[in-house]
Amino acid sequence: MTDVEIEKENAAIAKAYKELLKISYRILTADDKKMIRKAFEIAVDAHKDQRRNSGEAYIFHPIAVAKIVASEIGLDATSITAALLHDVVEDTSYTLDDIEQMFGETVARIVDGLTKISSLKKDMDISLQAENFRKMLLTLNDDVRVIIIKIADRLHNMQTLENMSAEKQVKIASETLYIYAPLAHRIGLYNIKTELEDLGLKYTQPEVYNDILTKMKDSKEEQDSYIKTFSDELKSSLDKEVLNYDIKGRPKSIFSIRRKMAKQGVSFDEVYDKFAVRIIYKSDLENEKFLAWKIYSIVTDHFRPNPTRLRDWISSPKSTGYEALHITVMGPKGRWVEVQIRSERMNEIAEKGYAAHFKYKEGKDREDSLDIWINRLQEALENPDMNAVDFVEEFKLNLYSKEIFVFTPKGDLKSLPKGATPLDFAFSIHTEVGMKTRGAKVNGKLVPLSHELQSGDQVDIMTSESAKPNSNWLDYATTARARSKIKSSLKAEKKVIAQDGKEILRRKLKQLKITVNEKVINELVNYFKLSTSLDLFYRISIGTIDNKMLKEFASSRSNVLVSFIKNKIRKPTKSPDIDKDEIVAKYDMLVFGKEEERLDYKIANCCNPIPGDSVFGFVTINEGIKVHKKNCPNALSLQSNYAYRIMQAKWIDSTEQEFTAIINLTGIDNLGLVNDITRIISDNMHVNMKNLSFDTEGGTFSGRITVVVRNNTEVKKLMDKLKKINGIDKVTRV
Numbered sequence: 001m002t003d004v005e006i007e008k009e010n011a012a013i014a015k016a017y018k019e020l021l022k023i024s025y026r027i028l029t030a031d032d033k034k035m036i037r038k039a040f041e042i043a044v045d046a047h048k049d050q051r052r053n054s055g056e057a058y059i060f061h062p063i064a065v066a067k068i069v070a071s072e073i074g075l076d077a078t079s080i081t082a083a084l085l086h087d088v089v090e091d092t093s094y095t096l097d098d099i100e101q102m103f104g105e106t107v108a109r110i111v112d113g114l115t116k117i118s119s120l121k122k123d124m125d126i127s128l129q130a131e132n133f134r135k136m137l138l139t140l141n142d143d144v145r146v147i148i149i150k151i152a153d154r155l156h157n158m159q160t161l162e163n164m165s166a167e168k169q170v171k172i173a174s175e176t177l178y179i180y181a182p183l184a185h186r187i188g189l190y191n192i193k194t195e196l197e198d199l200g201l202k203y204t205q206p207e208v209y210n211d212i213l214t215k216m217k218d219s220k221e222e223q224d225s226y227i228k229t230f231s232d233e234l235k236s237s238l239d240k241e242v243l244n245y246d247i248k249g250r251p252k253s254i255f256s257i258r259r260k261m262a263k264q265g266v267s268f269d270e271v272y273d274k275f276a277v278r279i280i281y282k283s284d285l286e287n288e289k290f291l292a293w294k295i296y297s298i299v300t301d302h303f304r305p306n307p308t309r310l311r312d313w314i315s316s317p318k319s320t321g322y323e324a325l326h327i328t329v330m331g332p333k334g335r336w337v338e339v340q341i342r343s344e345r346m347n348e349i350a351e352k353g354y355a356a357h358f359k360y361k362e363g364k365d366r367e368d369s370l371d372i373w374i375n376r377l378q379e380a381l382e383n384p385d386m387n388a389v390d391f392v393e394e395f396k397l398n399l400y401s402k403e404i405f406v407f408t409p410k411g412d413l414k415s416l417p418k419g420a421t422p423l424d425f426a427f428s429i430h431t432e433v434g435m436k437t438r439g440a441k442v443n444g445k446l447v448p449l450s451h452e453l454q455s456g457d458q459v460d461i462m463t464s465e466s467a468k469p470n471s472n473w474l475d476y477a478t479t480a481r482a483r484s485k486i487k488s489s490l491k492a493e494k495k496v497i498a499q500d501g502k503e504i505l506r507r508k509l510k511q512l513k514i515t516v517n518e519k520v521i522n523e524l525v526n527y528f529k530l531s532t533s534l535d536l537f538y539r540i541s542i543g544t545i546d547n548k549m550l551k552e553f554a555s556s557r558s559n560v561l562v563s564f565i566k567n568k569i570r571k572p573t574k575s576p577d578i579d580k581d582e583i584v585a586k587y588d589m590l591v592f593g594k595e596e597e598r599l600d601y602k603i604a605n606c607c608n609p610i611p612g613d614s615v616f617g618f619v620t621i622n623e624g625i626k627v628h629k630k631n632c633p634n635a636l637s638l639q640s641n642y643a644y645r646i647m648q649a650k651w652i653d654s655t656e657q658e659f660t661a662i663i664n665l666t667g668i669d670n671l672g673l674v675n676d677i678t679r680i681i682s683d684n685m686h687v688n689m690k691n692l693s694f695d696t697e698g699g700t701f702s703g704r705i706t707v708v709v710r711n712n713t714e715v716k717k718l719m720d721k722l723k724k725i726n727g728i729d730k731v732t733r734v
């Protein structure tokens with residue numbers, strides 16, 4: 001770099017630092033500023049020889065993370081300092097002791113937590129990312145600010161992702177959607193959650209993202225004028241009440257529009273509530289509630305509300321601290337509009353989560369709300385038996401869940417996730433209550449343990465000393481806490497039963513002249529298609545593997561060993577039941593990796609890709625390569641948890657092969673509809689029909705067609721032609 005360039009860069013760094021001090025959400029004292037200045041100088045020195053992928057000086061990254069922490073999340077000077085130093089110990093010669101000496105124990109503890117998250121255990125048997133995530137949550141013991149800074153770090157990495165390779169982009173974006181966005185949601189950082197989701201979608205499904213983005217830009221003018229019409233109608237009534245308020249239109253995020261389109265099976269134009277209207281009013285704490293309901297009554301005087309869509313999070317705030325009134329009303333032109341009513345205080349909490357919550361709480365209260373949240377996470381972490389991927393899945397159960405509020409017999413209010421059962425309620429009171437549950441009464445009536453609780457229910461748990469969890473309970477429990485406790489209990493019981501099984505197996509094999517050792521046990525586990533020796537001993541003990549089966553094992557043992565060894569030598573990643581010739585004949589136009597190799601593979605059942613679909617390969621443990629669509633329901637989980645097993649894949653020439661695709665149709669039943677459909681399929685497209693089923697009920701029509709096609713272009717053409725038939729409403733591919 002030339003002297004001029006260096007000077008320019010230094011000026012830009014100084015400018016970024018000044019902005020950081022300016023935008024802090026908290027009032028910084030002279031001591032705070034001194035500490036932040038010192039952290040900045042150490043970070044500049046530590047990272048002086050480092051550059052990011054984009055080529056810019058590395059120091060811009062910690063400053064950007066500190067800015068997010070300071071303004072968007074609104075944390076204190078300690079957090080800003082830790083954010084500036086978050087990569088120093090990991091990437092440079094500074095040690096944790098240096099940080100502790102210069103900045104004290106708290107900053108050092110937070111930086112240590114952030115460093116721990118980054119130093120991965122390189123263990124290929126489990127998912128690196130899930131283990132990483134588990135480690136991250138364990139640092140909550142130290143300080144919740146660790147997680148918050150980590151989320152800010154991830155946000156900045158997502159904002160600058162365009163300089164990464166395509167594979168890295170997909171891995172990091174999948175991980176963001178899989179873990180970080182739900183976590184930001186749980187902490188109440190709704191703005192950051194939305195940005196993480198949109199950026200995640202931008203890199204995991206760029207075509208979808210860009211398509212929606214373009215359409216939103218095109219319809220922006222129309223939306224703005226709609227919001228103005230809506231607001232103008234309310235203003236005179238609100239002004240009459242001498243309220244100090246602000247009305248804003250807020251477009252829904254691209255990710256949430258995409259989710260709605262997928263969930264409801266509708267096109268962009270059919271998504272009605274693409275925006276929400278927010279009314280933010282000034283108020284002192286005393287009148288806050290009263291004014292919210294006053295505004296509610298004014299809105300519903302003008303527009304008819306949908307009674308099933310009232311959400312009152314003022315009387316019962318969410319566990320993230322979120323407070324607001326949400327109503328959906330019928331606006332002009334017969335459109336549903338979501339109206340969110342919040343005071344300025346509530347709005348700050350909605351945008352900055354816990355940090356703003358603390359600003360309005362004093363002393364002990366402030367600690368309490370955070371402690372409750374940390375304790376909930378701690379419970380999920382207590383279970384040492386759970387593997388990391390299971391743990392992440394269990395934990396995610398509690399992240400995005402909507403809440404219901406139920407009462408204990410004494411009238412205390414408990415918050416549970418939507419879909420919770422009496423069993424979840426029992427475990428939320430105490431583990432011992434959960435373990436000894438015999439039955440439950442809801443609103444005085446006896447109900448099954450699988451009964452779904454509703455907000456307002458009063459729940460009474462009946463216990464018994466002799467009651468204990470059974471495997472059915474896993475079907476009834478939905479919260480991570482209840483499920484992990486039930487699993488631990490069942491595992492403990494299974495271990496006791498398995499101990500006896502081991503001894504029984506030793507005796508039975510002795511009669512068959514086989515000595516029990518680790519090798520024989522592994523053979524048995526493979527022979528009975530089990531996953532662990534514990535499963536084997538357990539089944540022996542309860543009698544599902546009997547003498548006859550063991551004799552069959554003994555007689556086939558030599559043959560099994562020969563074929564097992566052969567397969568191990570020849571095909572390390574393939575299970576023996578794959579017929580290679582059949583696969584190559586059917587699917588030889590798919591190539592893998594940068595070298596575009598032709599490898600054996602199987603098509604995944606979960607998404608059933610056909611030529612032309614965007615796909616990737618996933619190396620399974622014993623079934624070789626499985627091919628999934630990029631928008632497969634399991635894609636995020638695989639790309640995030642097992643990035644090292646993902647292979648690039650693409651179709652090359654699909655002209656000579658034929659594949660099956662299933663198309664669903666719905667519409668209004670009218671004469672000759674079936675005729676039109678069959679004619680279009682057979683005449684126009686030269687597509688073969690394998691299967692056809694139609695159903696009509698109450699004037700509506702639904703159909704399912706299985707067709708044989710060469711590639712997805714043919715399917716798209718066919719679907720476009722079907723859409724044009726008079727009476728057809730929707731055409732979708734399964």
